[in-house]
Amino acid sequence: MNDFLDTRLETARCRLRPWRMEDIPLIPPVANTREISWNTSFRFPHPFDEAAAERLVHWSRDGAGGDKWQFAVFLGGKLVGSCGTIRGTDVEAHTAKVGYWLDPAHWGKGLATEIVGELVRYMRDETVIEQLTAVCFGWNPASRRVLEKTGFRQEGLRRGVVRKWGKLTDLWIYGLLL
Template sequence: MTSAPPPFADTVLLTRRCVMRPWQDSDVALLPSIASTRKISWNTSNKFPYPFGEPEAQRLLRFSNDGAGEDVWQFAVEFGGELAGSCGAIRGTDVQAHTATIGYWLGVDYWGKGIATEMVARLVDYMTLETDIEQLTATCYGWNPASARVLEKAGFEREGVRRGVVKKWGETTDLLIYGRPLA
């Protein structure tokens, strides 16, 4: 007899250098100090604003915990025992319920160290082994080639480009679309 997987609240994923775990209430006070920067907001949707304060941190926690383990798999990422960022997936809806869209971000102090590649690769493994998701999708902005490299290193293939559809703070760029089957 096989045992059921642990509830999502008890899920901890390890990479070579990181711990990925569900978001906790205690993270709310820590988030603004790493998340409130234009550099992160520049590469994320408007749901991740600048400035990023305690109300935004509380909203992120509510979102991450609503449907956790069923339709939402959002992990806080720790590096060296410190909160460093986030990585997760959200199930598609309707005829795309067998897919999920992933997203990730790191505090600026953690950029350029290969951490994002580690956490995305570990998320892919988790989604493959522990969920019923069959395909992952990810997007990144044309002005963020580092994010495109992270996705490619994690086995995603570029499937398309939507020209000029991203507009942030008066600047326009392309939206790069990536996909990865999980089989």
């Protein structure tokens, strides 16, 4: 874990590093949007307050570098989002599930593709994980494009299995062999 907590990744525009306790007050001003929550699991609440930020940071550090690889994403020294993976369990322990979110002010500028691409590189080069999985909701075609641009291929589509805030949509399933 300690080695992972010292990890620093760089993209053309962003710096990625594991979450720190001092990040807690930085998270709510970025994460407290319905737009982000709409495209994530219920684990990412709305409203997103400091208590939610504290849970996120503590959760990300529990098993860091062994079962979780979670990164805060900075652009110009300012927090703009997060990306990371969670190791699968049991017979899927050689796999990890990818997740990411980005401040809506930075959507449509290629940043998500940049950070997910770097996350994929890191997981391939620095871990024993052999396969990545990602899912996205049917109402989020931009996330599907991010995954496709970073090498993921569609492996499945589950119709009408996502219910969020009274709306139903499909769940798109993507995979990438490392």
